[in-house]
Amino acid sequence: MSERVAATTERNRVQHDDYLDAARACILDVGWRRTTLTEVARRAGVSRMTIYRTWSDMQQLLGDLMTREWGELVTTAQPTGGYDDPAGPAPADIADGVLRAVAVLRDNELFVRIVELDPELILPYLLARRGRSQELILGLLVAVVEAGQAAGTVRDGDPRAIARAVVLAAHGFVLSAHTMADDDLPVDALDAELKLLIERTLAP
Structure with a gap:
């Protein structure tokens, strides 16, 4: 060029x-x-x-905006090690990356604003189809799961199915954690349960 x-x-x-x-x-x-x-x-x-x-139209623009905004957030939240490390990423490392992604999305001001004012914009990506941001997230998870499987730190199984199951579980923690948290049970306690769920799902 x-x-x-x-x-x-x-x-x-x-x-x-x-x-x-x-x-x-x-x-x-x-x-x-x-x-x-x-x-x-x-x-x-x-x-x-x-x-x-x-x-x-604005729908096309929103698609590009969401891909840029949330794709960058999720990418930076992922663990930086383990992909090429012969020891492989541990389930706890992968779970920590998912929890960081959940936290940055849940606190992102654009995401919060859309959910508060225009939640119907999110529904197609939960009920009808996957969006580009979700595909990016799945690609990152598949890669790290495959790295763990190659090293023996993650259980056998279709890495695509494993990644999609983890994303499905994480959806609720991004969108609905506030409905389950209260003064007696803070969000941090719920996130700890998500971490445990992911670790046990991935453990050999």
Whole structure:
């Protein structure tokens, strides 16, 4: 790739992120239903047609925003070791990575805002289909489970099925933990149970 092409690609990526940043700010301020592509363009300081050339509607834009926002959070929450370590990742290491991902998603201001104001946006990814962010999470989990199986630290079984079962369990802790926590039983106690559940699921 020439320097000119590389510079153009990087400039386009930065502009794309700027537009997503503007959309994020809109959603945080007024919620999804009151955010329009025109308002995103205004906040980004570009013409409406510039935004329309990138996204035909707000649903497409939201998909890209969620993928960027939550994909980055989950990726940084994963354990950095174990994939190439002959000793392999221990079930406790994998469980800790899942719990960190649950915590960062549960506390993410964009996620909280959408759940508070526009929870119906989340429902398709729970009831009808997987989204790109979920596919990314599953890919990360499959890789670490396979590494553990190769090293003998994780039980045998289809790594895809194991990863999907863990994600299904984690969904409730991201979305519904607050309904089960109270003054007598804080969220930390529930998270400890999730950690134990994952460790026992993965143990040889």
